[in-house]
Amino acid sequence: MRRAKGVVGAAHRKLEEIFVTTDNPFFTPSELPYQLPDFERIDAAHYRPAFEQGMADQRAEIRAITANPEPPTFENTIVALERSGQLLERVSLAFFNQTAADADETVQEIEAEISPKLSAHHDAIMLDPDLFARIKAVHDAGEELDPESQRLLERTHLEFTRAGAGLEPGQQARLKEINEELSSLSTTFQQKLMADTNESAVVVDDVEQLDGLSGDAIAAAAQTARERGHDGAYVITLNLPTAQPALHSLTSRELRERIHTASISRGNKGDEHDTTGIVARMARLRAERAALLGYSSHACYALEDSTAGSPAAVYELLSELIPAAIANAHAEAAELQKALDADTPTGKSVELRAWDWSFYSERVRRSTYDVDEAELRPYFELERVLHDGVFHAAHRLYGIDIVERTDLVGYHPDVRVFEVFDADGTPLGLFLGDFYTRASKRGGAWMDLLVKQSSLMGTKPVVVNNLNITKVPDGEPTLLAFHEVKTLFHEFGHALHGLFSEVRYPTFSAPEVRRDFVEFPSQVNEMWATWPDVLANYARHHQTGEPLPQETVQRIVDSQIWDQGFKTTEYLAASLLDLAWHEISPDTEIGDVLTFEAAALERAGVALEAIPPRYRTSYFAHIFAGGYSAGYYSYIWSEVLDADTVEWFRENGGLTRENGDHFRRTLLARGGSTEEMAAYREFRGRDPRIEPLLQRRGLDRT
Structure with a gap:
């Protein structure tokens, strides 16, 4: 009987495999507008066969390139390579968006299985000697090409070289092993961190402990508790960074400590979700790979292909910031200690x-600037911020119109789809907004692509913004903290970069630029959150419609300088910790991961007990599950450009179509098709200056 059941089950699975192979929505381009993936048809069972077929198709396409009897040319080699792998790209973009935004157990199992296979597939292409020989022949031939094609040729040759195409066979074999293991470890890190972040959410039984939270925040905590099986209780979920939003307002010191301890303990409790062994192994493997490729460290390898160019250049920037940041942090701490002392019984x-x-910090902000985060929330309702703030600023600056498409669906019921039109009515692409947190979504906020823009492929962009705003009960307004308002503007800056892309080759489709340039456009877009006439347009009380008083608006702007010692120090600590992990040699004795971390922070001069790094090692997803290894400095590197750009907008009249069109034409539309700093100089008319950043962060006052 058990054997018969097994035979029937196997037959059913075989039929299912045949079905998803013959009726797989990934096998042909989607017929929906802009080739939006057909999420109503896509099922988890479609992913494996699509990945397998996609890899097989691309292998065949590569064989056709290398077997071509014609002499290598840009068209039959570089462009042919650029056209290859279209099925694999379709399934990859949809799948890896889902692994981050809505991953269930089945999706995670597929990710764990497919990630090392994709790494091996990538290596098989990048280390193919016949393919590299043709690329090198085209590169050396000096064929006359247009600027974008010439850049593609140079980038392709460089990427193959940096991937190890010139190594000996034995070295290449070891390189493949390293890459495959790193891919598996990165997936495991992300899955363990997501599980631990969910399990580390703080359960509160007594509502009185939540004193200080707004009513909507308490209601959201109650709903989260019900969803997680804690009826009658309240659940405070954790965001990805160390600092948690609830700590701004909770009056209970005991609960604040519980939340903070839960945050910094993620991934380092020695349990099934511990990530410390993974990160130590990944750091060593990256160091070994760098040595194989001829570099003294992974940091040297990674930063060679960046606008910074080297670890020395990064340290030069950070060293300009550390002393002033620490001095400001100590001055802020002294003010906060006074406020704490005032709350402490006499004699203690x-x-x-x-x-x-x-x-x-919020208390000092209120007393100094008369700005109360909790009292501001009623003025920042999500729909109003989105339409009358984020979309309004983009319309004023670039002339675009954004219309919701309720007839199109996303990968989750919370996802909303918008169509974006240029100033002349030309369709630009689709924007998907996925704003709410859930257990199946990783922490943080980010932008993804579901379809890349490319005139070669005839495709327009489909972009996604993901945030982690706490979802309130049905019928209640979603009220945002001001930092969430800025995040909404920030991520839409990434979306605009993708939507405005005007390149021929998909390799260059924005935001495919070098890592320490990618945050620049999004950080620039944050400026419109506090631009007076933009803020006045969206900051209205969700019940009365009354605008936020102008004097309050000015106080918000003035208050941005407060707490910059803390914010800069926690960020620098994470950046320096990232570099410490990626400057080790393969034989560095790491020992205990948290001891290594503490020593690295001490050496860098940023070991402040009251200001832990923005990300500690065990939950530093940017560098162990993302693309920022040896690159977390990128945010402040980009902020130098951002602050200098904000100064340019102010000098030239601010929110005008002329300014927007100039920024779009010289920077946003270019993607990676132009050397990034050359594009910046064309926009700005000169190299960037650091002084605007120092002024913005109050680091010019010490």
């Missing part, structure tokens, strides 16, 4: 701790 002494910082 309580030292300011990390879980106190946000709470007392």
Whole structure:
């Protein structure tokens, strides 16, 4: 009987495999507008066969390139390579968006299985000697090409070289092993961190402990508790960074400590979700790979192909910021200690701790600038911020119109689809907004592509913004903290970069630029959140419609300088920790990961107990599950360009179509088709200056 059941089950699975192979929505381009993936048809069972067929198709396409009897040319080699792998790209873009935004157990199993296969497939292409010989022949021939094609040729040759195409066979074999293991480890890191972040959510039984939270935040915590099986309780979920939003307002010091401890303990509790062994192994493997490729460290390897160019250049920038940031942080801590002392019974002494910082910082902000985050929330309702803030600023600056398409569906019921039109009515692409947190979504905020823009492929962009805003009960307005408002503007800056892309080759489709340039356009877009007439357009009380008073608007702008010592120090600590992990040699004795971390922070001069790094090693997803290894410095590197650009907008009249068109034409539309700093100089008319950044962060005052 058990054997018969097994035979029937196997037959059913075989029929299912035949079905998803013959009726797989990935096998042909989607017929929906802009080739939006047909999520109503896509099922998890479609992914494996699509990946397998996609890899097989591309292998055949590569064989056709290398077997071509004609002499290698740009068209029959470089462009042919660029055209290859279209099925694999379709399934990859949809799948890896889902692994980040809506991953269930089945999706995670597929990810764990497919990631090392994709790594091996990539290596098989990049280390193919016949393919590299043709690329090198085209590169050396000096064929006359247009600027974008010439850049593609140079980038392709460089990427193959940096991938190890010139290594000996034995070295290439070891390189493949390293890449495959790193791919598996990165997937495991992300899955363990997501599970631990969910399990580390803090359960509160007594509503009185939530004193200080707004009513909508308490209602959201109650709903989250019900969804997770804690009826009658309240659940405070964790965001990806160390600092948690609830710490700004909770009056209970005990609960603040519980939340902070839960945050910094993720991935390092020695349990099934511990990530410390993974990160140590990944750091060593990256160091070994760098040595194989002829570099002294992974940081040297990674930064060679960046606008910074080298670790020395990054340290030069960071060293300009550290002393002033630390001095400002100490001055802020002294102010916060006074506020804490005022709350402490006479005769007792309580030292300011990390879980106190946000709470007392908000108190000092209120007393100094008369700005209360909790009182501002009713003025920042999600729909109004989105339409009358984010979309309004983009319309004013670039002339675009954004219309919701309720007839199109996303990969989750929360996802909303919008069509974007240029100023002359020309369709530009689709924008998908996925704003709410859920257990199946990783923390943080990010932009993804579901379809890349490319005139070669005849495709327009489909972009996704993901945030992690706490979802309130049905019928209630979603009220945002001001930092969430800025995040909404920030991520839409990435979306605009993708939507405005005007390149021929998909390799260059924005935001496919070098890592330390990619955050620049999104950080520029944050400026419109506090631009007076933009803020006045969206900051209205969700019940009365009354605008946020102008004097409050000015106080918000003025208050941005407060707490920059903390914000800069926590960021620098994470950046320097990232570099420390990626400057080791293959034989570096790491020992205990948290001990290594503490020593690295101490050496860098940023070991402040009350200001832990923005990400500690065990939950530093940017560098162990993302593309920022040896590159977390990119945010502040990009902010130098951003602050200088904001100064340009102010000098030239601010929010005008002329300014927007210039920024779009010289920077956003280019993607990676132009050397990034050359594009910046064309936009700005000169190299960037650091002074605007120092002024913005209050680092020019010490």
